[in-house]
Amino acid sequence: xxxxxxxxxxTDKGESVSDYVKRSLAIIDDSGLPYKLGPMGTxxxxxxxxxxxxxxxxxxxxxxxxxxxxCVMKFDYRRAKGGRLEAKVETLKQKTGRDLRT
Amino acid sequence: xxxxxxxxxxTDKGESVSDYVKRSLAIIDDSGLPYKLGPMGTxxxxxxxxxxxxxxxxxxxxxxxxxxxxCVMKFDYRRAKGGRLEAKVETLKQKTGRDLRT
Amino acid sequence: xxxxxxxxxxTDKGESVSDYVKRSLAIIDDSGLPYKLGPMGTxxxxxxxxxxxxxxxxxxxxxxxxxxxxCVMKFDYRRAKGGRLEAKVETLKQKTGRDLRT
Amino acid sequence: xxxxxxxxxxTDKGESVSDYVKRSLAIIDDSGLPYKLGPMGTxxxxxxxxxxxxxxxxxxxxxxxxxxxxCVMKFDYRRAKGGRLEAKVETLKQKTGRDLRT
Numbered sequence: 001x002x003x004x005x006x007x008x009x010x011t012d013k014g015e016s017v018s019d020y021v022k023r024s025l026a027i028i029d030d031s032g033l034p035y036k037l038g039p040m041g042t043x044x045x046x047x048x049x050x051x052x053x054x055x056x057x058x059x060x061x062x063x064x065x066x067x068x069x070x071c072v073m074k075f076d077y078r079r080a081k082g083g084r085l086e087a088k089v090e091t092l093k094q095k096t097g098r099d100l101r102t
Numbered sequence: 103x104x105x106x107x108x109x110x111x112x113t114d115k116g117e118s119v120s121d122y123v124k125r126s127l128a129i130i131d132d133s134g135l136p137y138k139l140g141p142m143g144t145x146x147x148x149x150x151x152x153x154x155x156x157x158x159x160x161x162x163x164x165x166x167x168x169x170x171x172x173c174v175m176k177f178d179y180r181r182a183k184g185g186r187l188e189a190k191v192e193t194l195k196q197k198t199g200r201d202l203r204t
Numbered sequence: 205x206x207x208x209x210x211x212x213x214x215t216d217k218g219e220s221v222s223d224y225v226k227r228s229l230a231i232i233d234d235s236g237l238p239y240k241l242g243p244m245g246t247x248x249x250x251x252x253x254x255x256x257x258x259x260x261x262x263x264x265x266x267x268x269x270x271x272x273x274x275c276v277m278k279f280d281y282r283r284a285k286g287g288r289l290e291a292k293v294e295t296l297k298q299k300t301g302r303d304l305r306t
Numbered sequence: 307x308x309x310x311x312x313x314x315x316x317t318d319k320g321e322s323v324s325d326y327v328k329r330s331l332a333i334i335d336d337s338g339l340p341y342k343l344g345p346m347g348t349x350x351x352x353x354x355x356x357x358x359x360x361x362x363x364x365x366x367x368x369x370x371x372x373x374x375x376x377c378v379m380k381f382d383y384r385r386a387k388g389g390r391l392e393a394k395v396e397t398l399k400q401k402t403g404r405d406l407r408t
């Protein structure tokens with residue numbers, strides 16, 4: 001299982017891009033995969049093919065009407081570990097003994 | 103104001119690194135800057151010098167006992183816009199008309 | 205066409221990982237896609253499916269004997285533009301009028 | 307010593323941004339730090355303060371006339387190791403026994 005975080009946006013549409021990014025969020029929300037939207041990207045959990053398939057759907061939609069698109073992704077693979085979308089943050093809360101802001 | 107997301111971890115300490123990452127979270131939590139911890143990194147809001155200063159404190163602490171450290175950062179600068187740690191996510195919830203998971 | 209840059213390494217193998225990364229480079233070199241190896245990652249050019257297929261082959265090989273793997277990718281899509289592995293750097297050399305180091 | 311790779315561009319200036327990025331390259335080239343320009347970013351070598359100082363100069367210049375700027379950075383710290391701008395690539399060439407394209 002991997003956690004894949006990605007942010008993707010057109011760079012030819014001016015300063016505000018939320019009208020384009022919102023379509024990706026609808027695709028992600030419909031995908032059925034566990035995810036978390038954050039201020040700088042969205043994190044999906046699944047096997048590598050599942051998470052990349054969702055990212056590619058977002059790209060296919062965005063490239064219909066954008067001439068230039070930037071995307072940053074990072075993934076963290078850990079053998080045989082699922083449920084990490086919540087677990088990584090919980091571990092850090094426990095280990096710091098703090099109610100960290102999430 | 104910028105949003106800076108970063109993840110930083112030692113790569114010479116084996117598979118589990120939360121004992122090292124937790125020290126960064128304590129530094130971030132003590133910094134006084136608005137932040138959000140997510141599954142793949144932490145997002146800080148402030149001016150460029152403020153957010154980089156916190157990242158560098160985390161690095162200074164981690165390099166005390168790690169020989170190799172990887173860090174990925176991305177920042178999003180938008181002139182004269184603050185409060186985006188919450189606002190970017192809210193905009194996407196409104197524009198999709200969905201209760202997106204965060 | 206996209207330019208995809210990625211770096212991928214095991215994080216459970218200690219400080220030096222070139223014995224693992226070298227296998228990815230052999231896969232990339234055999235892929236037939238145009239690429240450039242740099243100090244912080246490798247850049248491939250092709251359509252989105254081609255470049256991700258090579259990345260996934262590298263991941264499949266690395267996950268055979270690594271329990272935890274980190275990967276950072278970024279891609280730059282520009283409609284109908286190929287040959288950018290060289291062209292982007294050339295443009296900057298011309299526009300600065302400098303023999304920039306590459 | 308760290309290797310810092312970064313790419314920084316305005317996202318409010320339309321599809322082509324090389325007229326903005328070229329100013330960063332002039333700053334980098336004038337910095338005196340060892341660097342390598344690649345198709346998806348520039349890699350600098352130095353201590354953490356040196357490399358971030360150059361990145362911040364680029365940001366200061368770009369934010370003079372851009373309202374929104376995206377930047378992706380990654381760094382690789384390895385204790386007591388310099389000369390890695392060349393050495394990492396050379397190691398991979400030797401270990402694969404191939405004349406990898408750079």
